[in-house]
Amino acid sequence: MKVILGINANHADSSACIIINGKIIAAIEEERINRVKHFSGYPIKAIQECLNIGKLKSTEITDIAFNTRPLSNIIPKSLFFLKNLSLKKNQSIKRVLKKMNIKKEISKNFRLNKNVKFHFIEHHVAHLASAFYPSGFKKANGLSIDGSGDFVTCAIAECDRNKIKIKEKTFFPHSLGIFYHGMTQFLGFKYYGEEYKMMGLAAYGEPKYFDKIKKNLFFENPNYLFQLNLEYFNHQKPGYKYIAGDSLEIDQIYEDKLNDLFLSDINGENDYEEFRKNFASSVQKVYEYFFKKIISNILDKKFSKNLVFAGGCALNSTANQYITANNNFDNVYINYAPGDNGGAIGAAMVVSSNFNKDFDNCKSPYLGTKYSNEHIISSLNNNKYKNKVSYEIINESKLFDYVAKIISEGNIIGWFQDEMEFGPRALGNRSILADPTNSNMKDIINKKIKRRESFRPFAPVTLREFQNEWFESKFISQYMSSLSKVKKDKQKIVPAITHVDGTARVQTVEKKTNYKLASLIESFAKVTNVPVLLNTSFNENEPIVMKPDEALNCIIRNDLDYLVMNNILIKKN
Numbered sequence: 001m002k003v004i005l006g007i008n009a010n011h012a013d014s015s016a017c018i019i020i021n022g023k024i025i026a027a028i029e030e031e032r033i034n035r036v037k038h039f040s041g042y043p044i045k046a047i048q049e050c051l052n053i054g055k056l057k058s059t060e061i062t063d064i065a066f067n068t069r070p071l072s073n074i075i076p077k078s079l080f081f082l083k084n085l086s087l088k089k090n091q092s093i094k095r096v097l098k099k100m101n102i103k104k105e106i107s108k109n110f111r112l113n114k115n116v117k118f119h120f121i122e123h124h125v126a127h128l129a130s131a132f133y134p135s136g137f138k139k140a141n142g143l144s145i146d147g148s149g150d151f152v153t154c155a156i157a158e159c160d161r162n163k164i165k166i167k168e169k170t171f172f173p174h175s176l177g178i179f180y181h182g183m184t185q186f187l188g189f190k191y192y193g194e195e196y197k198m199m200g201l202a203a204y205g206e207p208k209y210f211d212k213i214k215k216n217l218f219f220e221n222p223n224y225l226f227q228l229n230l231e232y233f234n235h236q237k238p239g240y241k242y243i244a245g246d247s248l249e250i251d252q253i254y255e256d257k258l259n260d261l262f263l264s265d266i267n268g269e270n271d272y273e274e275f276r277k278n279f280a281s282s283v284q285k286v287y288e289y290f291f292k293k294i295i296s297n298i299l300d301k302k303f304s305k306n307l308v309f310a311g312g313c314a315l316n317s318t319a320n321q322y323i324t325a326n327n328n329f330d331n332v333y334i335n336y337a338p339g340d341n342g343g344a345i346g347a348a349m350v351v352s353s354n355f356n357k358d359f360d361n362c363k364s365p366y367l368g369t370k371y372s373n374e375h376i377i378s379s380l381n382n383n384k385y386k387n388k389v390s391y392e393i394i395n396e397s398k399l400f401d402y403v404a405k406i407i408s409e410g411n412i413i414g415w416f417q418d419e420m421e422f423g424p425r426a427l428g429n430r431s432i433l434a435d436p437t438n439s440n441m442k443d444i445i446n447k448k449i450k451r452r453e454s455f456r457p458f459a460p461v462t463l464r465e466f467q468n469e470w471f472e473s474k475f476i477s478q479y480m481s482s483l484s485k486v487k488k489d490k491q492k493i494v495p496a497i498t499h500v501d502g503t504a505r506v507q508t509v510e511k512k513t514n515y516k517l518a519s520l521i522e523s524f525a526k527v528t529n530v531p532v533l534l535n536t537s538f539n540e541n542e543p544i545v546m547k548p549d550e551a552l553n554c555i556i557r558n559d560l561d562y563l564v565m566n567n568i569l570i571k572k573n
Contacts, residue, residue: 002355003056004063006348009042009102011067011123011149012192012248013341013424016046017367018054019348022356026053027367027422029341032546038192041246042102043344044109049369058110065119065351066102067126067343073151076171080151084238121347123149124157124311125164127338130346131308132159133359135333139304142166143294146311146339147177154225154294154311158303162353168297173236174228176290177313179217182233182253183283187276192248199318200456202284203501205277209265213286216261225297226290232258288319295323305330310346314338315424317505320482324475334481336365337423345422364513365427365479368420371548376565379548388556389563391570399567400516404523407435407533411561412449414538416551417516418566425480426537427507428461428517430544430551432560434496434534436460441496441534448559451540457505460486460497461535463521464508470494470532471506478513480505496534507535 006017006027017027028050030036030043051058103118121129127144142157142164153175156168184198219227232255234240241251262279269275291313298307307329314320314334323332335342349359373393380391394402407413412434421427432449434441446454459480460470467473473484483503491498498504511518525531538545540558545551548565555563555572563570 002063002352003054003061004065004348004351005047005050005061006065006067006344006346007043007047007102007106008067008340008342008344008347009105010040011340011343012038012040013339014039014041014043014046015341015344015422016043016050017344017348017422018050018056019345019352020054022352022359022362024345024362024364024367026050027337027345028369028420029422029543031543032368032420035543035550036247037543038248039246040248042105042109047106047110053369059113061112061116063117063119063351064106064112065121065347067121067123067149067340067347068102069120069122069150072122073169073171077151080172080236084236119347119351121350123343124152124155124166124169125350126343126346127310128155128157128159128164128166128308128346129349129353130342131310131314131333131335131338132164133162133349133353134335134362135306135308135331137304137306137308137331137333140306140308140331140333141298141301141304143298143307143309144311145176145291145294145313147181148172148175149311149340149343153177156294156298159308164350167301170225173230173233174224174226175235176226176287177311178233178235178253179228180283180287180313180316182235183279185252186254186258187280192250196315197453197456198280198283199316200453200499201277202280202318203457203499203503204455205274205279205281207282207285208278209262209282210285210289212261212265213282214289218286218290225294231255232261284318287316288322291316291319292322295328299328306333307331308333310335310338310342312339314481317481317483318503321484321503324473324477324482325484327474332475334479335423336421336425336427336479338481339424341423363478365421365423366419366429366514367422369546370419371565373566373568376548376568379552380568380570385552385556387573389552389570389572391568394567394569396567399564400519400523401526402569403562403564404520404527406562407433407524408527410435410438412441412445412559414551414555414560414563415517415520416538416545416548416563416565420544420546423479425459426535426544427479428509428514428535430538430546432536432538433520435528436494436497436532436534437528437530439495445534445536449540450536451558457499458497458534458536459505459507460494460532461507461509461517461521462532463518464510466531467506467508471504473506477506477508480507493530494532497532
């Protein structure tokens, strides 16, 4: 029996997974356990939890796969370091050395079998594997775009059966991911992982600065798919701080001269907020311009009519609309965790592919910890909660109709069910659910529950059979990977999930993929004639809740009306 442990460490969203004989047994991000958002250290607790779920001892692990190969792309790395000679100060050197220490770190925390094999998988190969192997495609174009991993920022590959061959690479420091992150910082979103905020804001503006950004921040070079004008960036300079420790420390990516470039534009707008909207819209369009160039390059190769896409930039659901709404590809697959967290799964799959050819059973994102009613009731009876909440157990045959009625009456519920989903998005097991027909619901949840910016949209979840009736979407959208237009005749019916530009980041479910959520949507449709729910992550400026205690803390401190854990209905006293 091959027990393969996959690890993402020293990148954002540290994570672990276990694959046995080609099947994912468990996968968890470290942040869900230690509650440190985007934790980037070693996923020690996540590894232990994966072992617990699989009822395994660490000595049963046969292979350990890391989603990095520090000595890959050594020639371009060396040339870059020689050009930027302050090796003593260069944080990139330090990161390489730290990654080479992974084996020692894992061995220090776990008792391992003396015959365990360690595998270092090139970062973008791991990304591509996380998308290709579960896709079910025998053959596909592979695309991976992110900030940087193993000195590569974009990789185009040919994926054929169980082989992934990278045919084209773009090397650091030229990076669409870093460009987008830097512009996000410029707009005042300073924390790692806030690019989605700029994405949401972009829909409110006009791309007034498209030409200015493209002309000044990029070079149009026929030998490059994209090439940054590094005069406006800091990330390539010696001493630039990008430290992946217990938490990420990231210096300012953009150069201060960017302020000078846009000073007259800032002063020329009616107000600064108007500038931010237009700048966000412009950045998104510039990103899409180069993204389309990459897609054209892939199409020119005529390798396959299928596309698999991974890397942190695969989370740009707005840009993804270009590949999911058009007829360029017959099939497109973007996994539930295309970012660095999914690299743990990808690395393990690369190793597993030597022994197993079928990964079609690896499409479910529900790979985390599951809690019994006994565990939940034990938490409810804790002195910390028992006077603050009350609960009743509902027969499961009545649960979905009961909860659907509660939602239809304007109540907002926490929905906590079965195995926690893996990846950055709540896919229905650790979700906040509400009525999408309520025009005030978006503002209510943003203000009173999520406590976040008013421009942020919410996603819909619907049954697969209703996707084409309510949304303009060519491909099945299981993981909120891409925007779709809400059908014009439906936009007024579901205003709470319809963004200002008429789009929504839809998720579809079936009973075979998520029985409870699908049943709840069915029940809601019986009450309202609307087979759609508003779905957002169960958290409040923190990692998505994992444990019953975290869900209870959430309902106590904010304005959630009800919490449903398994078939237990909980209300604040």
